[in-house]
Amino acid sequence: MAEKVHRVVFEPEGRLLFVPDGETLLDAARRAGLHLNAPCGGKGTCSGCRIIIPHEPPPPTEACLRELSGEELRRHLRLACQVRVRRDMRVVIPEETRLGDQKILTDGVGRSVALAPNVRKVALHLPPPSVQDQRSDADRLLDGLADEGLSGLEIGVKVVRELPGRLRDLEFHPAAVVVGREVTHLERPAGADACYGVAFDVGTTTLVGYLVDLTTGRQAAVASRTNPQAAYGDDVVARIEYCGRKKDGARMLYDLVIGAMNEIVAEVCRKAAIKPSVVYEATVVGNTTMNHLLLRLPVDGIGRAPFVAASASAHGVSARDLGLRIHPRGRVYTAPLVASFVGADTVGVILATGMHTGGGLRLALDIGTNGEIVLGTRERLLACSTAAGPAFEGARIRYGMRAATGAIDRVDLDGDRLVLHTIDEAPAVGLCGTGLIDAVAALVRAGIVSASGLMRAPPDLAARAPALAARLVGGDGDPGFVLAAADETQTGHPILLTQRDVREVQLAKGAMAAGIRMLLEAFGAGVGDIREVLLAGAFGNFIRPERALEIGLLPPVPPDRVQFVGNAAGAGARMLLVNRDLRRVADDVARGVEHVELSQRPEFQGLFAEAMFFPQPDV
Numbered sequence: 001m002a003e004k005v006h007r008v009v010f011e012p013e014g015r016l017l018f019v020p021d022g023e024t025l026l027d028a029a030r031r032a033g034l035h036l037n038a039p040c041g042g043k044g045t046c047s048g049c050r051i052i053i054p055h056e057p058p059p060p061t062e063a064c065l066r067e068l069s070g071e072e073l074r075r076h077l078r079l080a081c082q083v084r085v086r087r088d089m090r091v092v093i094p095e096e097t098r099l100g101d102q103k104i105l106t107d108g109v110g111r112s113v114a115l116a117p118n119v120r121k122v123a124l125h126l127p128p129p130s131v132q133d134q135r136s137d138a139d140r141l142l143d144g145l146a147d148e149g150l151s152g153l154e155i156g157v158k159v160v161r162e163l164p165g166r167l168r169d170l171e172f173h174p175a176a177v178v179v180g181r182e183v184t185h186l187e188r189p190a191g192a193d194a195c196y197g198v199a200f201d202v203g204t205t206t207l208v209g210y211l212v213d214l215t216t217g218r219q220a221a222v223a224s225r226t227n228p229q230a231a232y233g234d235d236v237v238a239r240i241e242y243c244g245r246k247k248d249g250a251r252m253l254y255d256l257v258i259g260a261m262n263e264i265v266a267e268v269c270r271k272a273a274i275k276p277s278v279v280y281e282a283t284v285v286g287n288t289t290m291n292h293l294l295l296r297l298p299v300d301g302i303g304r305a306p307f308v309a310a311s312a313s314a315h316g317v318s319a320r321d322l323g324l325r326i327h328p329r330g331r332v333y334t335a336p337l338v339a340s341f342v343g344a345d346t347v348g349v350i351l352a353t354g355m356h357t358g359g360g361l362r363l364a365l366d367i368g369t370n371g372e373i374v375l376g377t378r379e380r381l382l383a384c385s386t387a388a389g390p391a392f393e394g395a396r397i398r399y400g401m402r403a404a405t406g407a408i409d410r411v412d413l414d415g416d417r418l419v420l421h422t423i424d425e426a427p428a429v430g431l432c433g434t435g436l437i438d439a440v441a442a443l444v445r446a447g448i449v450s451a452s453g454l455m456r457a458p459p460d461l462a463a464r465a466p467a468l469a470a471r472l473v474g475g476d477g478d479p480g481f482v483l484a485a486a487d488e489t490q491t492g493h494p495i496l497l498t499q500r501d502v503r504e505v506q507l508a509k510g511a512m513a514a515g516i517r518m519l520l521e522a523f524g525a526g527v528g529d530i531r532e533v534l535l536a537g538a539f540g541n542f543i544r545p546e547r548a549l550e551i552g553l554l555p556p557v558p559p560d561r562v563q564f565v566g567n568a569a570g571a572g573a574r575m576l577l578v579n580r581d582l583r584r585v586a587d588d589v590a591r592g593v594e595h596v597e598l599s600q601r602p603e604f605q606g607l608f609a610e611a612m613f614f615p616q617p618d619v
């Protein structure tokens with residue numbers, strides 16, 4: 001019997017899709033290339049995938065009833081992951097549900113390193129053979145390279161096969177491309193000075209690619225994308241679960257990430273006016289799950305105790321095998337990992353900040369979707385990972401969104417007047433991580449959120465700050481604080497900070513703060529010993545340290561000890577591209593860092609519960 005299909009039109013694009021009976025709207029939208037927010041990966045617990053079915057919406061499921069307000073249900077909102085298509089329908093995707101282009105941080109520190117790339121392209125003038133000089137073509141080429149200072153090289157049999165024809169075509173005047181210790185192919189000498197590499201930071205939420213001229217070490221272009229895998233869950237655990245649930249899930253996630261990386265390659269090459277065929281190497285840093293999904297290594301061991309990765313080593317693979325569209329004989333180097341939840345991105349942060357080379361006790365925080373924490377000195381480095389990020393990236397927050405146009409990114413109190421700022425100064429659409437921290441800090445300061453995180457109006461609020469008191473809605477049952485009224489927003493609906501949002505912030509900052517405490521204890525140091533707090537990652541660079549200190553996300557150090565180091569993981573990837581010797585250092589760093597597995601420490605729960613409290617302004 002033919003499969004029953006339905007016509008679904010996604011608005012505002014008007015994209016028509018034929019959807020098999022019973023498929024969820026979330027899956028259908030993904031197939032149509034429309035990437036919706038789906039932080040929980042389709043489990044009906046995050047409310048990220050809100051869509052509107054204007055005509056005769058199906059009855060709400062239990063998850064819809066739990067996640068959506070009465071008002072939203074009346075406006076025909078449903079969760080896309082909960083609606084199974086049983087008939088033709090029109091579906092509207094609200095702006096805040098889309099995985100839009102967000103502000104992606106591409107700058108980072110990065111110590112200067114000597115130019116010693118793994119790829120070299122050398123123009124040669126070889127003497128043609130004669131009866132007096134009967135060296136083989138391969139020896140002739142190797143001798144020519146040795147004269148240029150490149151000795152001890154090899155030529156693979158594939159290259160030798162085409163060598164005689166190629167040398168004669170080029171009249172013994174080739175440009176030899178050497179990757180590592182191997183001659184990979186011969187090119188025309190005219191392009192001998194075009195030799196590039198791409199360094200990738202493959203994050204859970206964002207991908208950044210830096211095109212680097214390997215003859216000078218200079219960055220030639222940069223491009224970024226939202227990681228399209230985010231449509232399958234916004235944290236690594238959700239993606240690992242997705243791979244476990246769907247037979248070809250891992251393959252699909254690989255296709256998405258390599259597709260986005262190829263888009264980045266095309267974009268940086270366009271910007272620098274070069275061809276992808278003169279890009280000969282790529283370096284990649286990423287967390288363990290991103291690394292494994294890209295290399296098509298199994299991820300199931302990462303997600304369940306005892307949390308074991310398939311491989312923590314650096315890997316070198318051919319670009320063609322990986323599907324990366326640089327020169328087909330190019331190579332891809334993936335940096336080594338520390339542990340299941342502390343990946344090569346952390347190794348990149350350490351290399352870029354030079355934590356392994358000295359500078360007193362330093363604490364590096366990479367507050368991405370997962371929070372990675374490194375503490376230590378040249379002698380000893382400790383690292384751990386916490387589930388910190390989703391809330392700060394807008395997930396699991398009622399009106400949360402990523403840092404894109406219209407996101408409230410700053411909240412200040414001027415007396416009892418609330419002052420908001422939005423990205424691009426556009427009408428408000430939702431609340432991003434920095435705005436979330438600011439909003440919570442402001443409410444803690446105003447006494448509206450208590451030390452334990454309870455949102456309630458203190459008895460004197462109406463007299464002391466009537467304008468703030470008027471923003472509290474929902475009473476004791478489901479309190480919320482109106483940040484932007486309906487007439488101030490793009491959607492025509494108010495944007496609230498809810499009690500549940502405050503809880504999410506407590507969980508995230510509690511995990512981060514407890515992780516820091518655990519590392520300090522394991523190191524045998526106190527907060528006062530920290531010489532510098534280095535804030536890395538997309539989110540870290542935009543937060544205001546005073547606010548993060550106010551809510552206890554950062555340990556109580558003087559604000560001038562907090563340094564922004566930008567996309568340090570990406571800077572580490574660039575350094576690994578420019579200097580091949582650093583790859584050995586990266587191996588040593590990855591092996592030398594002591595991983596502290598928080599879930600295995602009995603004291604973690606106690607510290608976590610304690611760290612969920614907000615420091616009180618008057619204490």
Ligand code: FES
Pocket residue numbers: 037038039040041042043044045046047048049079080081082
């Ligand atoms: S509620 Fe639908 S993806 Fe989370």
